[in-house]
Amino acid sequence: MTKADPVATARELVVERFPQARQAWLAGSVVLGLATETSDLDIPVLLDAVEVHRETLRYRGWPVELFVHTEASIHQFLALDLARRRPSLARMISTGVPLVSGTAGDGVRRECAAVLAAGPGFLDAVGLAYARYTLTDQLDDLAGGAAPPVRDAIAFDVWRGSAELLLACAGRWTGTGKWLVREVQALDEDDGSDYANRLHDGLHEALDGRPDALTVVADEILQQAGGRLGDGFYLNAPPLQRAES
Template structure:
């Protein structure tokens, strides 16, 4: 049974989330003020995941009144605008990480390590495909839902290839997953390993 996600907008509330059952139905309550919704939308934007914005903008008002029209409009605009362009440094880091995983995959023997590398390659490839196409990311099932939406809009086949590629890799054949990841990297500028440089961010005040 799928749970019900209910956002409660209350200017006097203590912001929190709560899991409960109502008449046997699992319910996730997200209790917010307008300010807290904007705060969490801002946090989500940094991760390129529109979790809060989607929850509010696409929810159905259950009580009389304007249903939080102003904040719902704000969240709708965020969804419509999409994520900000990926910074060059972040894109380089993503290319490097996936390139490194592909090298690991070539040398990984079947077993726990090979499984871990395959799963991470699958995830990183899916995220990078979404990034280079200017799409939202997602976590868990929403990662695939975002990718399904991209496939539907563009006529691509990332989802079935990644799904089949991961299944084959877990069974010992990494060919399809590697080919799919390489195709993704070609869209992002190709493999990146030698010459990659990333400055460390250190808080020297501590």
């Protein structure tokens, strides 16, 4: 079954569901030229007043994800995304196709574009040490040998931890799933490196019981952060919350 044009469909949905929307944007894979057969329509919506929420539905044959916000909630979510180093909302709004005519929402879009371009900055010393320690521990587990189900889970953690540390060392955004891969690919494109393919190939070899290639690339990334960190690692616990009497 051929789906209707995504932009026209998204615009029709916004008019139907949110006639008072100041602006809305069609974002995600269908806009970036990365759509697959199962891609959905990601639509952040900006209103003056609304119960902020996320909603999943189907419309005109398309799966749809709605992200319904006020300007205040967008600012709040931008801060949350910055803290976790994943620019989900900033990317959707700044790269999305506007669906409502007029200039309302242009300021929010510019702010999101600035956040996306600036990146999350570099990890502080504590965050970097913890990332090094975690990946070091995972590599020790990978080298120790385990039954295939456990080994495969460890190999995936090494792949993910290596990709996240690589991006952190470059002061770049990270992501989950496909977006983690895309962020590493973007770094490769900018730097002329080949980490995305090397991590991919290393993971597949590790899942086949051959962890050497994945270990090599993980150690190369660790060297950018100061190398493996095991003995001597020290981390203070966060302050305990005192119970109210």
